[in-house]
Amino acid sequence: MKPVLALVGRPNVGKSTLYNRLTKTRDAIVADLPGLTRDRHYGSARLGKREFIVIDTGGFEPRAEAGIYREMAKQTRQAVAEADVVLFVLDARAGLSAQDHDIADYLRKLAKPCLLVANKAEGMQGQAQWSEFYELGLGEVLPVSAAHGQGVRDMVEAALDRLAAAAPAEPSAASEADAEADGVIRLAVAGRPNVGKSTLINAWLGEERLVAFDQPGTTRDAIAVPFERNGQKFELIDTAGLRRKGRVFEAVEKFSVVKTLQAIEGAHVVLLLLDASQGVTEQDAHIAGFALDCGRAVVVALNKWDSLDSYQRQQLQRSIESRLAFLKFASMHTISALKRQGLAPLWPAIAQAHASAHKKMPTPLLTRILQESVALQAPKRSGMYRPKMRYAHQGGMNPPVVVIHGNSLEGVSESYRRFLEGRFRKAFDLVGAPLRIEFKTAANPYAEQ
Structure with missing residues (x-):
């Protein structure tokens, strides 16, 4: 932490x-x-x-x-x-x-x-x-x-x-290494208050393990529950709902904010739970943005889907497209935690998001995809020079990072960065995990002459 x-x-x-x-x-x-x-x-x-x-x-x-x-x-x-x-x-x-x-x-x-x-x-x-x-x-x-x-x-x-x-020993680093060695996937269920996070975890566990009540702010701390499914070990983390600053009144609820942020940062995958009956709010986008900034893999679940008619579902889809456009890489699922409907497809999506976040991308394959992308669509000129990309390699995992080397790469546009991201995502089947692309320009040996 x-x-x-x-x-x-x-x-x-x-x-x-x-x-x-x-x-x-x-x-x-x-x-x-x-x-x-x-x-x-x-x-x-x-x-x-x-x-x-x-x-x-x-x-x-x-x-x-x-x-x-x-x-x-x-x-x-x-x-x-x-x-x-x-x-x-x-x-x-x-x-x-x-x-x-x-x-x-x-x-x-x-x-x-x-x-x-x-x-x-x-x-x-x-x-x-x-x-x-x-x-x-x-x-x-x-x-x-x-x-x-x-x-x-x-x-x-x-x-x-x-x-x-x-505290000379670093418990967080040790626990993370142990979790990686044991193959445990830490799954944080995050969202606004009263969207059904505790109800969903209770539905997975098959018991009333967590207090679920129709009142915002029932959960006050990040609760971790061990869980195993088909041989895969999970650590389910039920977080306190993050509401807008102006709506947080109780000091004890304030205390839970930092715990929730730390739980998201410490998770391998974040399940962003939305209340389909209320649409996508600004706070939903804020939580999603925080998970993205932390580089966490994300799966989106629309809870209470059964309570919507066809018109409300269309409106919700438009709201998702406008407010969560930056989460296009994440898979979205419609569920009802209370009625336990649509829960089974969440597990393959969580496993896929975790696998994507830890995907190994060989340098020869990355370089070949880069060269094919440049041949298909070259980057635009920036000033007197056109960016020249030479090779690419993987710079990290969780989230996966692709480092591209070349000349004049500071002139690469944001649209071309998104083009390359799409190409890499398609080639390596990266679903649910954010992909970061870094550009490193080689030093000019004649700069001082």
């Missing part, structure tokens, strides 16, 4: 700016206004090959007893509970405050790795500028500038190293 870093501190110390810097997004609203962030934001980040999840929180007032600040404090406590490492963000220019002492008192009581981060430290020289923060008793102070990016890399490395020191 990816480690989780939580940004905690009083209002207006630059937590959201730091969050945007780490995730390389603008998801968190930033303004010179205390208390602007009130809810929690989750984002994926990367430092080299090390990936992690960042949680942005609102201004933390541990002693708040009523009103919006009490709710914000509750959200921050949940973020701290989820986190592997807490980054306590301070304002290096404003100095220490009584509120900082209250937060430090709260964090000291927790058996949780914590780092002091002195933000807005650009242009400040010497340790004496932030020496007063040492009286908080939480260890070394790391000066950073979230706005300018100074010291951010060192901060992340220190946080991840602290986590590695606390």
